[in-house]
Amino acid sequence: MDDEGGIQRQGRAAYDLPGLLIGSEGTLGLVTGARLRLLPLPRHRAALLAHFPGVEPLAEAVSEAVASGAVPARMEFMDPACAGAVEDYLRMGLPRGRALLLVETDGEEADLVEEELSLVEASARRHGAEVVRAAGEAEAEALWRARRAVSPALGRIRPKRVNEDIAVPRSALPQVVREIEALGKAFGLVVVQFGHIGDGNLHPNILFDPRKESEEKVWELAHEIARVALRHGGVLSGEHGIGLMKRDFMLEAVDPETLGALHRVKEALDPLGLFNPGKVLP
């Protein structure tokens, strides 16, 4: 229950219509207002940078840390190519040729926050990582500055890129990362991987120069990456949505009966097809 009158009544009447609209990418209606419930910031934070000989042991370490009970606030990763691009861009002294894992834990009790970070650190070390704990807010902030620099940094490798957004079960991460690396090589295209690895949400990016590389081939590779996610029980999109780009992939992601139900729901709530036409549903 919410503490504000009216919200709950609107929010939940027999069927969860607001829940249906969330994630529908504007295809079922227009949200004209929202009331948000805010939570106070946690009192304590702690962060570390772990660097690994490769992406695979990093993914193993993440999978193991989460299985051991750690629920970090943030777990971000960059493969060596991505980390190298960030280092070229920022010159902040990141190690070369290493896969990076950035982790933040937070909470109300400083002891528990450190304890949780230690779980991650132990998993990382077991998988061959070197670990640097951030000493205080300024060092932690520098780590997150590196993460935020990924997008501008990648633009210096190739002028264009396709940013994938798959999400997979965490236990499948090592295998998924490996298969995507192999696909990039097989296609002869530059693929860098980074993402919110704690959520299993990966952003494999295909970097290309449209003057020299076939855009058709780039989209073929994007499709293959989506198939890797589906094969491992994942989804086409962790946060960016289906839109137009992945609309046709839906035919492989959803069985025909479910797809029929999705179309009928769309027709039920938008019989004239006015809301974001052509998006999401193939």
Place this chain on the structure above:
Amino acid sequence: MDDEGGIQRQGRAAYDLPGLLIGSEGTLGLVTGARLRLLPLPRHRAALLAHFPGVEPLAEAVSEAVASGAVPARMEFMDPACAGAVEDYLRMGLPRGRALLLVETDGEEADLVEEELSLVEASARRHGAEVVRAAGEAEAEALWRARRAVSPALGRIRPKRVNEDIAVPRSALPQVVREIEALGKAFGLVVVQFGHIGDGNLHPNILFDPRKESEEKVWELAHEIARVALRHGGVLSGEHGIGLMKRDFMLEAVDPETLGALHRVKEALDPLGLFNPGKVLP
């Protein structure tokens, strides 16, 4: 993301169909299987019994305790009539003529669990309660035995009852409880109130003897109680559902446009009207 392959893919394809089915009371489809994610039990628990001169200060105390940051695992209340019935039934020494609040906090850190309970205790004392903390598991278990005895105990006051299930914003609790008390008196019917007050979920029960009291009047009172919830921004049902009993109240709970959308969703997913026909939607 779930750690099991396939679930997430089925679970979330463009529109949140599983979310739509949850709470639809079987009117949109049949759930033939479910995979549950289990959480470990918290390491520490603490419980208290607070008794108040009346329901209103109890509701004020709950509202204040939650506003002050307490998020107990359980907050159950009984009005004096309900508590008296339980005492008649169990003879466990509950105070007479008092409104009872039973609270349990839990968590991973014993200190925090006690601290959270202390927030509730302080709020309770500020509103005139006497507070008894359970010393250990056995005493805590006795408190919850009292709560579980409510249903059989009420059966000894009148042979039949209508169990309401409204949920209201916590800030409205004191006023809602007061209005329902007044309604019971105005109708000349026995109304006892108990429920999951921490969630704002109340179970006002109308106790009656069908040989002596008009069942029509009982249902009129049930309808008035539902209206109290709606007037205060609450909902018709906190957990029991709409079913047949509250189906017609939906006309007052939902605006015509939303009701139209609900009907269209029902037709979209159950065009032949096979699933739990006649329930939920008026």
